């Protein structure tokens with residue numbers, strides 16, 4: 311048996327936690343021969359429900375699940391972590407925008423960033439799912455001295471997958487045929503799903519779907535508002551699809567990206583595409599298994615650039631709103 315990989319997960323008793331834990335413990339992240347040690351982190355109020363989740367994980371008798379520890383102590387929770395999935399935060403409710411969440415959730419990520427820096431393994435990598443994911447990631451990253459900026463990721467994969475699914479449905483193809491789908495900017499209603507570089511079975515999506523008006527209006531709106539539509543239908547925010555997107559994000563960071571594809575991840579900007587250095591923005595990325603790099607050299611049309619400018623401006627504003635939570 312290989313040495314277990316330690317995965318720390320905050321908000322483990324929540325609905326995304328409930329969807330993601332059995333999959334992680336069944337090999338979805340690191341493969342069918344890689345044991346995992348889970349460190350499940352909850353606030354005090356979540357500890358009782360978390361007990362029940364642990365009982366269920368035990369009852370599933372999953373062969374790859376090496377150990378489970380539960381805690382509300384961050385130092386213990388991130389001790390020796392190779393991966394940290396920061397899911398826990400107060401979820402968006404109907405009528406609430408991500409900006410409303412900034413004040414509530416930002417402070418959580420100060421403490422988590424510091425605890426990761428102090429306790430995690432040297433190879434720690436972090437995926438922030440809890441909203442507002444980009445700015446929470448920015449806060450945690452800025453409060454984690456010694457953890458390099460390239461270890462921090464914010465999840466925009468759900469938006470990518472939603473966009474791929476919509477394009478597939480419109481074209482009469484499967485979502486798996488839709489590739490090179492970039493989400494630019496913030497995981498919020500300003501995100502820009504870049505249809506101009508997307509492909510369907512290797513052909514430009516805009517060649518296969520000759521309906522520019524649909525792309526520029528319904529498509530963009532549906533991707534931007536899908537989270538809201540799910541809350542309206544379910545009375546709860548997306549969980550199953552969010553858990554799946556988190557798994558796919560980690561896999562696309564760890565596994566070699568095929569030459570005919572790329573994936574969207576929120577990462578610390580190196581200034582590419584004019585995005586302010588240090589902002590956590592979603593970019594098209596490719597992994598060589600060791601490093602995740604931004605796909606360079608894409609041209610952006612005036613239409614796309616205007617949309618990208620908007621979402622980057624929102625990230626700037628969010629950053630300004632949490633300035634007191636960022637280390638100097």
Ligand code: NAX
Nearest residue numbers: 321323324325326352353356398399401402440441547552
């Ligand atoms: P739930 O409310 O079901 O679960 C959240 C859990 O986090 C609760 O059990 C709560 O006790 C725990 N928690 C709260 N503060 C904590 C803290 N400081 N430390 C540890 N645990 C803490 O929410 P759920 O539906 O699981 O969603 C979790 C987060 O994901 C929300 O912020 C939500 O907005 C966000 N999402 C992000 C998505 C993305 O694409 N980036 C999509 C899905 C989802 O909306």
